[in-house]
Amino acid sequence: xxxxxxxxxxxxxxxxxxxxxxxxxxxxxxxxxxxxxxxxxxxxxxxxxxxxxxxxxxxxxxxxxxxxxxxxxxxxxxxxxxxxxxxxxxxxxxxxxxxxxxxxxxxxxxxxxxxxxxxxxxxxxxxxxxxxxxxxxxxxxxxxx
Amino acid sequence: xxxxxxxxxxxxxxxxxxxxxxxxxxxxxxxxxxxxxxxxxxxxxxxxxxxxxxxxxxxxxxxxxxxxxxxxxxxxxxxxxxxxxxxxxxxxxxxxxxxxxxxxxxxxxxxxxxxxxxxxxxxxxxxxxxxxxxxxxxxxxxxxx
DNA sequence: AATAATCTAACCAGGTTAGTTATTTATATA
DNA sequence: TATATAAATAACTAACCTGGTTAGATTATT
Numbered sequence: 001x002x003x004x005x006x007x008x009x010x011x012x013x014x015x016x017x018x019x020x021x022x023x024x025x026x027x028x029x030x031x032x033x034x035x036x037x038x039x040x041x042x043x044x045x046x047x048x049x050x051x052x053x054x055x056x057x058x059x060x061x062x063x064x065x066x067x068x069x070x071x072x073x074x075x076x077x078x079x080x081x082x083x084x085x086x087x088x089x090x091x092x093x094x095x096x097x098x099x100x101x102x103x104x105x106x107x108x109x110x111x112x113x114x115x116x117x118x119x120x121x122x123x124x125x126x127x128x129x130x131x132x133x134x135x136x137x138x139x140x141x142x143x144x145x
Numbered sequence: 146x147x148x149x150x151x152x153x154x155x156x157x158x159x160x161x162x163x164x165x166x167x168x169x170x171x172x173x174x175x176x177x178x179x180x181x182x183x184x185x186x187x188x189x190x191x192x193x194x195x196x197x198x199x200x201x202x203x204x205x206x207x208x209x210x211x212x213x214x215x216x217x218x219x220x221x222x223x224x225x226x227x228x229x230x231x232x233x234x235x236x237x238x239x240x241x242x243x244x245x246x247x248x249x250x251x252x253x254x255x256x257x258x259x260x261x262x263x264x265x266x267x268x269x270x271x272x273x274x275x276x277x278x279x280x281x282x283x284x285x286x287x288x289x290x
Numbered sequence: 291a292a293t294a295a296t297c298t299a300a301c302c303a304g305g306t307t308a309g310t311t312a313t314t315t316a317t318a319t320a
Numbered sequence: 321t322a323t324a325t326a327a328a329t330a331a332c333t334a335a336c337c338t339g340g341t342t343a344g345a346t347t348a349t350t
Contacts, residue, residue, distance in 0.1 A: 001146060002234050002255070004339060010251065027296070039341055046297060059348025060294045075254065088262075089147050105277030106155065109220065110147070113265040117233075120258040132250030149308065172327070184310055191328060204317030205325045 006082040008036045009044050010075060010129065013053065017070035017130035024063035027056070051081045070127035076118060078126075086121070088114045151227040153181045154189050155220060155274065158198065162215035162275035169208035172201070196226045215272035221263060223271075231266070233259045 011034035012027075019025060027045045028038050036044070045064055048054045055067045079086060087093035089110045091101050101107045156179035157172075164170060176186045190209055193199045200212045224231060232238035234255045236246050246252045 001232065001338095003337090004235075007234065007251065014251075026294095037340065040339075042297060043299095043340095049297090056296060057348080058294085058296045058346070059350095061349065062295050062347085064296085087146065089152065090149075103281060105274055105281065106152065106159075108277070109265075109269050109274065113262055113269075116261040116265050117258055120254075120261050124254050124258075129250055129254070132253070136248060136250065146307095148306090171325095182309065185308075187328065188309095188330095194327090201327060202317080203315075203325085203327045204319090206318060207316085207326050209327085 002079055002086075003083050005040070005044060006079045008034070008040065009048055009082055010078050010126070012036065012044060012048070013066070013070070013073060013078065013126045014129045014133055016054065016064070016066045017126050018134055021066055024057050024061065024065050026063045030064065047081060051078075053078070053081075070130055071125050073126040074122050075124045075126070075129070076121035079121065086114070086118060088117070147224055147231075148228050150185070150189060151224045153179070153185065154193055154227055155223050155271070157181065157189060157193070158211070158215070158218060158223065158271045159275040159278055161199065161209070161211045162271050163279055166211055169202050169206065169210050171208045175209065192226060196223075198223070198226075215275055216270050218271040219267050220269045220271070220274070221266035224266065231259070231263060233262070 008031065012031050015030050015033050016025070019030075027041050031038065031041045031044070045054070045056060049056045049064075053066070053068050053073060054064045056062070056064045076086070085093045091098040091104075091107055092110055092114055095101070098104065098107070153176065157176050160175050160178050161170070164175075172186050172190045173183050176183065176189070181189070190199070190201060194201045194209075198211070198213050198218060199209045201207070201209045221231070230238045236243040236249075236252055237255055237259055240246070243249065243252070
């Protein structure tokens with residue numbers, strides 16, 4: 001299962017992708033666009049920064065901004081930053097969870113299934129998402145706030 | 146995440162698929178083949194029976210046997226019997242979890258990703274699995290036990 | 291110095307998972 | 321009919337995970 005935290009983080013990145021790449025925006029304000037609980041923002045922002053995806057600046061007129069091209073950030077990457085390796089089952093993420101993994105037919109099915117899933121999340125980028133958001137409500141950000 | 150219970154149940158069905166379709170086998174013994182904790186067997190068997198996949202008989206020389214052709218039982222079906230609807234995210238399984246689902250671009254990505262996953266689990270059948278097990282250690286069941 | 295903003299870390303309630311335990315019911319067989 | 325066998329049911333538990341809260345520390349601008 002993909003956690004809410006990963007989902008919130010993805011939305012923060014998408015929101016940033018639709019804005020000026022050079023300016024710093026208040027993280028709380030950016031997060032609020034997609035209804036992220038403001039108390040949760042610090043840990044999201046902190047992780048994104050450690051992951052090298054955003055740059056942050058403290059103090060007044062500080063905030064966050066994108067550090068990587070949105071087209072180069074896959075959803076998988078963000079998800080794994082928060083949730084760790086995506087795993088359909090325990091045996092897929094913990095190598096020594098089951099000794100039979102190497103030849104277990106069921107393991108092979110899980111593995112194949114997960115590949116399909118991951119490749120989808122690998123191909124979807126923050127840029128795609130930002131464009132989709134923008135297509136739905138174009139220019140909305142320009143008027144308000 | 147696919148639960149261990151679903152996985153145990155799948156293995157029980159696969160084991161049955163490799164045996165005589167008409168005979169009743171002790172559920173504990175069948176389950177033991179894939180190292181299912183014997184205390185867990187009752188609730189697995191009970192669910193499989195309610196799901197219409199196996200038939201059970203109480204008393205001495207009772208046990209369980211397959212009721213459905215292994216080629217007609219998808220892994221998805223068994224998984225959902227135990228874990229409920231497979232869901233990458235909450236918003237995919239609970240229709241009213243998020244009001245924006247109908248047009249949310251992120252929701253659409255999750256949905257597409259999950260489709261890929263489900264179609265894989267839909268196509269994989271107990272028969273496939275049983276054959277794969279048999280290919281790995283053919284005839285093993287005939288000698289021992 | 292005051293203030294605005296991020297950063298850090300500990301904490302907590304609720305839910306889920308995996309498994310245990312105990313009891314009951316049905317039935318074949320001696 | 322008594323007994324043993326095997327499934328059925330249900331309640332319970334420990335450990336873990338998730339989503340979110342709280343409180344304070346740090347940093348930079350004005």
